[in-house]
Amino acid sequence: MTANSFASAFSSHLKVPFCMPFGAIIVTAILSFTSSMVYAQTIYIPEGSANSVLVVDGANGSTIRRIDGLEAVHGLSGTANSGVLVAGSLIETDKPVEAPASVTADEHTAHHGASGRAIGPDIAGISILSIIDRASGTIIRRLEVPGAVHHTAMSPDGRYAVATHPGADGISIIDLSNYEVTGWVPTGPMPNYVIIEQSSQTAFVTNTGNGTVSEVDLARAFVRRNFLAGEAPEHMAYGLGTGTLYIADAGTGRVIELDVNTGKVLRDIAIDSEVHGLDLSDDGERLFVAVTGSDAVASINLKSGSIATYPLGSEPYHVTTIPNSGQALVSSRANPEAWVVDISSGAVVKRFQLSGVGHQMVVVR
Template structure:
């Protein structure tokens, strides 16, 4: 074998034996009143695609390895108008017709309007299906095994449960006054729902469609973050400007972290050692060292709102409620690295590897 052949053979061997490089994470940003979802490259903020025709999208959820994203609309439509909705271009005519076939009596409050969940392909962003649910949707969540999705209905005092294998609604579970946020731990059958109107967290058994337990959680519990490894649930008591640390096993309050002002989004660092808090009321971003309870803050204005930690990186995405912008934040320094311009306002963001 001559020298040039040997080099070619060596290079070919390296290419075959080298592991495939992982694609960089993608962040999906719901743009609220713009009726769209923006897809960006996580590390740079480079825009990849804008997904249109997702009306009043507020809640958006997914999970690693799950092929779908679930987008919730904060608007309602009259029941009689549902059948006339335009078919998404990526949905077959047969599926669309089957979806609008006559159904049994609707679940949920009898006086609720109809809102729509949009099922998106987690790779391409294509809209695959629409699912009717009873009333405006605030937030959504997807179980870690991809079996269930849930949507919170603040005006209906409960959640819708969706089977992602059939794209059918299987239950409406009353949880409490003004359910706001939903979060899963490692058990795909259990979801935690914050009831802002009565200061409780409901633990919902999705297979049975029942509330197992209720925890007391301050006055106005909203966003949450779950740490299954440490058996902890972190809850934003929004109006009080506090984060509550609860035991998942007992529901007991273990610690209170004083942030100050109205707070909104929460997120745990990749190693679970730090909790990030959006301080909307006082234009700041806070980080809580969970080992010591030390709270550190940095100015971030105006009105930091939703946030999400990028998996496998040192970047945190934070949206603004007052301006059409999302900040890319260094998780160590809490300083802004880049910004992404959005349309409308950035809501419940999802970062997938």
């Protein structure tokens, strides 16, 4: 947010009766501005073809830095309980990672195996997963993983990260205590999106190629169960404490509400146009969805089932809730821009100009 826009927003709150004491005017204005506009987090936006991550101060919208050297960055994850981000590249490379100075040749060979390849199927190519120090923006480790990375997730406790590999039909599990790829799990055709639930022991992975969601045990690196979930499930949101997944069945224009305790589909919510990213409000009562096919966003009241649709801009794409703000970040698939949008009203609060199309965005305190 620029100084001018701050001043404009602040002055708009000063339209109060003259009889109100001046001190009360100031307090009222500041409280109103804070409740509607300010969110004290750091925002990270992968810029895809620009090979960078934009870092934004959530309090004022100013750019903190750009993290460069992240080729075709798409998947990005982080949590308040970890000092790092995990970024995945959507392309493969023929340049293997060199052993870090702190790692011996034997340790490097042990990690990559006798063939020198990353853990995973030999048929897959190699892609790079980057570990980034959040405080400095420095890339502190690069890991070889089997095949291009679509999305990543970090466990709430900061112990694990997971990367999905659509071309290799599986996921990589990374132990963030030592930055090692410790497991490979075949989940199904074209794994797309991944969420790690609150206990940090279980990951849920959408398999777009066969219409399923896999429940993965992270410590033991195996699939416990598979659930049917529409035709081509992609992005997901997880209701904390409810055991409920909300899944974008992208091409059909529907959102599936899945109870992971029973494996049953509770609701099949029709949006009637291509959907992509989605996320839940802080209270879990609203689901905010990018309706890519109609250049809009939808706010779904999960109690009543009512759906309000608001025009936004060209091809809304990824969605990430900004905690404790009532707002969400939405990127565009068509243009290098992102919006901050009010979840209840659909009003655009702020726009960000990007250097490339924004992908899996992260907001961390």
